[in-house]
Amino acid sequence: MHGFLLVYAIMLLKSDFESIDVKLGYNSCDQGLVFSFGTHGDVYCPPRKRSRICGPCFVGGDSISKAKKPSIDALPDECLFEIFRRLPGGRERSASACVSKRWLTILSSVRISAPFVANFPTDKSSNRGVECISSTEGVLECDGYLTRCVEGKKATDLRLAAIAVGTSTRGGLGKLSIRGSNSVRGVTNNGLSAIAHCCPSLRALSLWNLHSVGDEGLFEISRNCHSLDKLDLSECSSISNTGLAAIAKSCPNLSSLMIESCPRIGDEGLQAIGRYCPKLQSVTIKDCPLVGDQGVASLVSSGSKVLSKVKLQGLDVTDYSVAVIGRYGNRITNLVLGGLQNVSQKGFWVMGNARGLHMLSTLAVTSCRGVTDLSLEALGKGCPNLKHVSIRKCCSVSDLGMVAFSKAASLLESLQLEECDRVTQMGFLNAISISNSTLKSVSLVKCLGIKDVRMDSPLFSPCQSLRSLSVRSCPGFGSASLALVGKLCPKLHSLDLSGLNGITDTCLIPLLESCETGLSKVNLSGCSNLSDEIVLALFRLHGRTLELVNLDGCKKITDASLVALVESCPLLNDLDVSRCSITDTGVAALARGLQPNLQILSLSGCSNVSDRSVPALEKLGRRLVGLNLQHCCSITSSKIEFLSENLWRCDILS
Known part of the structure; x- marks a missing residue:
């Protein structure tokens, strides 16, 4: 009985396709359709005219009324699902998706096991409540993958379903970004499920400011998109450790993870990532209140073989986390630490003295009270390949720390100091003078401790390697400082003195005259x-x-x-x-x-x-x-x- 019902439904669908083909510009008069029914065999429907199917007649009084022609829409969703999942190619799926929102929704729930290869129709005239064709116009190819970004009012479940069905004819999306959400009909787990069902080759997924998407959506991604290698979650308040753990267990190729402002994600989710994702290369965790030492330590120690980029900001971690980074971060080349208020001087000192960061080349530290002169010197000694350093809003760093760090970091190429008010003119010029063979770029921003003091230039050695100098919004930087800089930096190519209201023509001309190249x-x-x-x-x-x-x-x-x-x-x-x-x-x-x-x-x-x-x-x-x-x-x-x-x-x- 079930097989007979499907055969009957396919006959009706064939008739409907013929009318759809006419509207979409297809010529199907020479084509037949082969539908697979699994164990029931294949049914061939040869080209023919629309079948005339008449229902029973009812005689009442002196009038005879005929029943309406049967329609495939009368079938329940379950039957339509069984029909749609047996469609032979992308052209038939695309044509079906243009019929109604109901058909589109059902089609988007059909899992795709292999990419379709078919010509995609481009008719935009249909206004039957479906945007399947037009929604794929913005799909671009990037790095060999189809890429789509939906934002704001365009971020709806219906649009995602249209994108999913539409791109399935071309192998499915490779990268998807959803930013913001429609306040009336925003993206939910259903929209993400449609992408998961139709785009098994999805490689990168970014979800920003989606409060209606929860663990269920990530479950579907984990079940279907095993090639996922990049996941960005920002302001997704409904996603928890459970959803992240599901991704970790099913997506072993994950290489990049970014989690920002997700209040329900904590140590348990990060531990799962560390345990099941051996290829993780880059991780960013920002403003997640449930993330603590256990999650960070597990992530860093488990991924020590390939983990190269770590960014931790606004987390409630202690000295233990940075100590683990210093001990097990032997592959880390780029480290960004910001707003770690519970990490003391001891933690950063241990991180440097653990001598595990021997490949670290870029270090950026912002608003960390534990960065002092002592810990900064330890970092300089413990990171022999350090080349690029940015220290921002670290009020405990003074001239002594800068001089000691410059001596220890023998390969330093660029140095940025911002809002480090205990650094004076002496410390700044000494740092330039000490790094006289490798330093190429120096930036000084809003350092109020810089005061214009006249000094003898023989105290400093010229820095022949320096090519770029930026001194911005430092009100104490005046004519005496400029004169010394001119003598210390004769090979400058780039000069940025923006926001220095106090400098005049007279004090700047000597600096211009000192630049030889x-x-x-x-x-x-x-x-x-x-x-x-x-x-x-x-x-x-x-x-x-x-x-x-x-x-x-x-x-x-x-x-x-x-x-x-x-x-x-x-x-x-x-x-x-x-x-x-x-x-x-x-x-x-x-x-x-x-x-x-x-x-x-x-x-x-x-x-x-x-x-x-x-x-x-x-x-x-x-x-x-x-x-x-x-x-x-x-x-x-x-x-x-x-x-x-x-x-x-x-x-x-x-």
């Missing part, structure tokens, strides 16, 4: 006391090598600087004169010059640039790829529209 990138934004004099000196000394100049907020800079630029800077490709005293005359001079490499020009906030500059901007725009005209109140909207229409290659901000 020519500057290529100069950022002086926010240096409101600089005038045309320093810009003319910059162009005179380094015009032949300059590629980027940022003068944003230098209100004393006038058209004279642009006139000098035209004659001196043939390689310049990025110029920012926002909020400067630039007028139409300066823009016209810039347009008359030969600047073949100029690609980005910013005039934001230049109120003296008016509609008279439009012809010059149009000429410049033929070479530009970016033009910023925001807050140029003297340029009318009609002229902005004119430029936008004529400069199709240039991205104009207005």
